[in-house]
Amino acid sequence: MDQADFLVMRGIRRSFDGTQALKGVDFSARLGEVHAIVGENGAGKSTLMKILSGALQRDAGEILLGGVPAVIRSPLSAHRLGIRAVYQEFSLVRHLSITENILLGQMPTGKAKWLVDWKEAHRLAEAKLAEIGFTGLDVRTPVARLSVSHQQMVEIAKAAVTRPRIWILDEPSAVLSQEELKRLFEIIQKLKQESALILYISHRLDEVFEVADRITVLKDGELIGAARPEMLVGAGTVLSVAQARKAVDAGARFIVSPGFDPKVVDWCLKQEVAVIPGIATSTEALMALGKGLRVLKFFPAEELGGIPMLQAISAALIGVKFLPTGGITPANMPTYLRLPMVFAVAGSWLATAKMIAAGDFDKISHLAAEAVAVVQQERQTGEKG
Numbered sequence: 001m002d003q004a005d006f007l008v009m010r011g012i013r014r015s016f017d018g019t020q021a022l023k024g025v026d027f028s029a030r031l032g033e034v035h036a037i038v039g040e041n042g043a044g045k046s047t048l049m050k051i052l053s054g055a056l057q058r059d060a061g062e063i064l065l066g067g068v069p070a071v072i073r074s075p076l077s078a079h080r081l082g083i084r085a086v087y088q089e090f091s092l093v094r095h096l097s098i099t100e101n102i103l104l105g106q107m108p109t110g111k112a113k114w115l116v117d118w119k120e121a122h123r124l125a126e127a128k129l130a131e132i133g134f135t136g137l138d139v140r141t142p143v144a145r146l147s148v149s150h151q152q153m154v155e156i157a158k159a160a161v162t163r164p165r166i167w168i169l170d171e172p173s174a175v176l177s178q179e180e181l182k183r184l185f186e187i188i189q190k191l192k193q194e195s196a197l198i199l200y201i202s203h204r205l206d207e208v209f210e211v212a213d214r215i216t217v218l219k220d221g222e223l224i225g226a227a228r229p230e231m232l233v234g235a236g237t238v239l240s241v242a243q244a245r246k247a248v249d250a251g252a253r254f255i256v257s258p259g260f261d262p263k264v265v266d267w268c269l270k271q272e273v274a275v276i277p278g279i280a281t282s283t284e285a286l287m288a289l290g291k292g293l294r295v296l297k298f299f300p301a302e303e304l305g306g307i308p309m310l311q312a313i314s315a316a317l318i319g320v321k322f323l324p325t326g327g328i329t330p331a332n333m334p335t336y337l338r339l340p341m342v343f344a345v346a347g348s349w350l351a352t353a354k355m356i357a358a359g360d361f362d363k364i365s366h367l368a369a370e371a372v373a374v375v376q377q378e379r380q381t382g383e384k385g
Contacts, residue, residue, distance in 0.1 A: 004030045005028040005029065005030055006029070006030055006031045006065065006066055006165070006197060007027075007028060007029045007030075007052075007063075007064070007065060007166060007197060008027075008028045008063070008064040008067075009025065009026065009027040009028070009048070009051075009052065009061065009062075009063050009064075010026055010061055010062050010063075010064075011024045011025075011026065011060060011061040011062065012024070012025045012026075012027070012048060012051060012058050012060070012061035012063075013025075013058065013059045013060040013061055014047055014051060014056065014058055014059050015059055020221055021044050021047045021221050022044045022047055022048060022051075022058075022221045023220075023221040023222050024060075024061070024222075025044065025048060025061075025218065025221070025222065025223050026223055027048065027216060027223065029197050029199065029214070030197065031165065031195050031196065031197050032192060032193075032195045032196070032197070033192065033197060033198070033213040033214060034188055034192055034198045034200055034211055034212050034213050034214075035197065035198070035199055035200065035212065035213065035214045035215075035216065036200045036201075036202060036208040036211070036212035036214070036215045036216070037049070037199060037200070037201050037215075037216050037218065038201075038202060038203065038208055038215060038216070038217055038218075039203075039217055039218035039219055039224075040203070040219065041203075042220070043218040043219050043220065043221070044218045044220075044221040044222075045201050045218055046170060046201065047221075048218070049085065049168045049170060049199060049201060050085075051063075051072075052072065052078070052083060052166075052168065052199075053072075053075060053078050053083055053084075053085040053168055054072045054073065054074045054075040054076070054077055054078035054083075055075060055085070057073070065081060065082075079162060079164075082162075082163075082164045082165035082166060083164060083165070083166045083168070084159040084162065084164040084166070084167060084168070085159075085167075085168035085169075085170065086152070086155050086156055086159055086167070086168065086169050086170065086172065087170045088170055088171050088174055088175075090151055090152070090155045091155065091158075092143045092151060092154060092155060092158070093143065094142070094143050094144040095142060095143075095144060096142065096143060097139065097140050097141060097142055097143070098125060098129075098137060098138075098139040098140070098141055098143060098146075098154055099118075099121050099122050099124075099125040099139040099140065100121075101143055101154055101158055102124075102125045102128055102129075102139075102154060102157050102158045102161060103121055103124060103125060103161065104158070106161065107121055108120045108121055108124065122139050122140065125139040125157075126139055128157045128160060128161060129153065129154075129157050131157075131160060132153070132156055132157055132160060132187045132190065133183065133186055133187055133190065134153045134157070134183070134187075137150065137153075148175040149175055149176050149177070149180045152172065152175065152176070152184075156187065164196065165195075165196055165197060166196070166197045166199065167191060167196055167197065167198045167199065168199045168201070169188075169198060169199065169200050169201065170201045171201055171202055171203070172184060172200070172202075173202065173204060173207055181207070185210070185211050188200070188211060200212060213228065214226055214227065214228055215227060215228075240261075240263075240264065241263055241264055241267045244264050244267060244268060244273075245267075248271065248273055260287065262287075262291075265291060266291075269291065
């Protein structure tokens with residue numbers, strides 16, 4: 001645990017009907033940061049955050065806030081601890097006004113305690129919206145008449161009333177335009193400046209790299225790792241020696257090329273930088289092996305177009321930094337290669353990355369040789385047909 005970590009979740013487990021959604025996940029975050037949590041569908045992102053917000057109970061594990069064990073049995077107990085969540089499914093009462101939703105349960109009264117002071121209520125609602133940089137709405141308007149993006153602003157203003165220390169934003173950009181997204185990011189930065197912790201769940205990685213201070217990756221209910229965005233090399237395509245040089249200068253340990261370019265390969269070998277070229281034919285595979293390369297990247301049908309960014313980040317977090325690539329499509333790929341072949345010679349990029357990180361090159365070389373044999377056999381079969 002880092003000394004500055006305010007939120008610590010240790011060994012969090014949760015199952016649904018015998019299926020483990022979280023398998024002993026450890027997670028930590030600091031006040032005054034935007035911490036993104038990413039992963040494919042089913043990775044466990046929302047489950048972990050629902051446990052933190054009190055919407056779900058953990059089967060095992062502990063949660064610490066400022067070093068003190070936290071008991072979170074419901075959303076109400078989470079609110080009392082300064083934790084608020086804004087989900088894709090809003091918790092607004094649609095037939096009530098903006099004012100009534102923002103101040104629900106906290107409406108001001110006048111001298112007669114049983115009567116609402118509506119003038120003061122509307123003023124408070126407008127002030128709370130202004131705090132998050134949102135003005136121009138008539139707070140007397142029923143929420144049902146608002147656009148989805150405006151409803152989201154009301155949801156955030158409602159949560160802001162209690163000034164939470166921890167915000168959970170679950171896929172907040174799903175319904176927003178670019179202009180609305182820009183406004184949301186401004187709100188997030190304002191909350192960050194107020195020393196709040198913002199937990200940002202998203203599958204849109206371009207947004208994550210723009211807004212996050214740290215990124216945690218989950219996969220199949222397990223923690224892959226966490227890092228600052230600038231530590232993850234993964235925002236370009238190596239098509240030339242110049243781009244390969246730039247990637248290495250940025251800290252890349254492995255270069256992944258979309259095709260087999262002898263110049264890129266030779267430069268990397270001369271610089272003693274590991275290079276993984278994209279192989280589209282058995283001839284290219286044999287040329288690469290002839291140059292002494294021990295790791296080759298093939299293109300199975302389900303991976304056409306390059307390495308998914310999430311897999312790239314996952315690989316980087318276990319010690320392999322590289323640039324994700326693309327460029328090959330079913331249209332320009334020979335027919336005889338349209339089959340479920342190995343990707344990065346090991347079934348998946350992450351599996352290969354783990355072997356690379358462990359230095360298990362003998363196994364990778366063996367798999368590469370097998371892959372080349374498959375390519376040659378398929379090619380020969382196609383030519384005979």
